[in-house]
Amino acid sequence: MNLLIFGYGYSAKALVAELALPPGHVRVTTRSAGKADRLAAQGLTARVFPGTDMGPDLAWATHVLVSAGPEGGQDPVLAEARDAFVAHAGRLDWVGYLSTTGVYGDHAGGWVTEDTPLTPSTERGRARVAAETEWQALHREHGLALHIFRLAGIYGPGRGPFEKVREGTARRIVKPGQVFSRIHVEDIAQVLAASMARPDPGAAYNVCDDDPAPPQDVIGHAAELLGLPLPPEIPFDEAELSPMAASFYAESKRVDNRRIKEELGVRLRYPDYRAGLAALLAAEGGA
Template sequence: MNLLIFGYGYSARFLARELAQPAGTIRVTTRSADKAARLEAGGLTARVFPGADMAADLAWATHVLISAGPENGGDPVLAHAREAIENAANGLVWVGYLSTTGVYGDHQGGWVDEATPLTPSTERGRARVTAEAEWMDLHDKHGLPVHIFRLAGIYGPGRGPFEKVRDGTARRILKPGQVFSRIHAEDIAQVLFASMARPDPGAVYNVCDDDPAPPQDVIAHAATLLGLPLPPEIPFDTADLSPMAASFYAESKRVDNRKIKEDLGVTLRYPDYRAGLAAVLAAETAKT
């Protein structure tokens, strides 16, 4: 496998670790020349993108992961490398696009699956719907082996509630009926790996754990694991959230994950936030 990753961020790093590929078989992009240099020093081949001509890298690749988010309402990879991607389509075995469950919009706590109509209620969600459609258009017109992965809220080592609970800034925001789905970064990686092992071009997968839960329950459990007092409860209407934070509370839904289990044979390592948070705390504690 020769893997090209557009946007070497948090989830992509977990995939690289999961694959444990030999040196020289993963190439990545980043926006920063400094970061590219650090990645090169760590053994990866890194390009600064946008900027670099990706035609040779796409011709080299057998697998491509797009982990870069939309910009200006569209997909930045297609904005800068569409022709090279079209030209490389016949040589690619698998292309994965990381999207979000935000494409479903608000369902007032109801269940959604991959067949649920896309009715995003935020600008970010609408941009993801547009990007998904752009990638699927390449599948339909050029045979690009595209797979869409709709990720729930991502957490893992270094990206969890523990720091805020420790420093006293965590709050339990109470909004009746509010639930979110989540996914540990290691489980994202194993879903992607499983899809690479059994490609199904055109497929769409929800990537989340088994236990949609109210956000205040997750914060409370984190405090319990740390042996600290529960953070204060704040009604949503008086929480004075930033626009970004408030947008997450604009949608409430439970996301069905049966397809990754039935079609890809995935057994989640962290099927709920309790198992996931315990693992995150153990990993973060091991680093100190």
């Protein structure tokens, strides 16, 4: 396997760790020459993108992960490298595009599956639907081995609630009926690896755990694990959130994950936030 990654971020790094590929079998993109140099010092071949012709790298790759999100309503990878993907579409074994469950919009706490119509209610969600549509066109028209992964809220090492709880800055914001789905970054990595082992071009997968839950419950459980007082409970209407933070509360849904289990054979390592937070805290102790 030769893996090319557009956008070497949090989830992409977890995938590289999951696959444990030999040196020389991973190439990544980054935005700055300085970061490319730092990644090269870690043994990775890094390209500055946009700004590099990715045709030779796509000719080298067997597998491609696209984890770069839309910018200004446009997919940055297709904006710069569409022709290269078309030229090499027929020889790529697997292409994964990381999307978001935000494409489903608000369902008032109801369940959504991969077959639920895409009705996003935010600009970010609409940009993701547009990007998915562009990538799907390459699959239909040029045979690109595309797989779409709609990720729920991501957490994991360095991205948990413990720091804010310890600092006393965490808040339990309560909006009646509000639930979110989540996924541990290691489970994202194992889903992607499972898809590579069982490719099904054209498929879309929800990537989330088994337990959609109100956000205040997660913060409360983190405080309990730390043995600290529960952070204050604040009604949503009084929380004075930034527009970005408030937009996340505009949508409430429960995301169904049966497809990753039934079609990819995935057994989640962290099936709910309780298991995930306990593991994060245990890892902190070990560190």
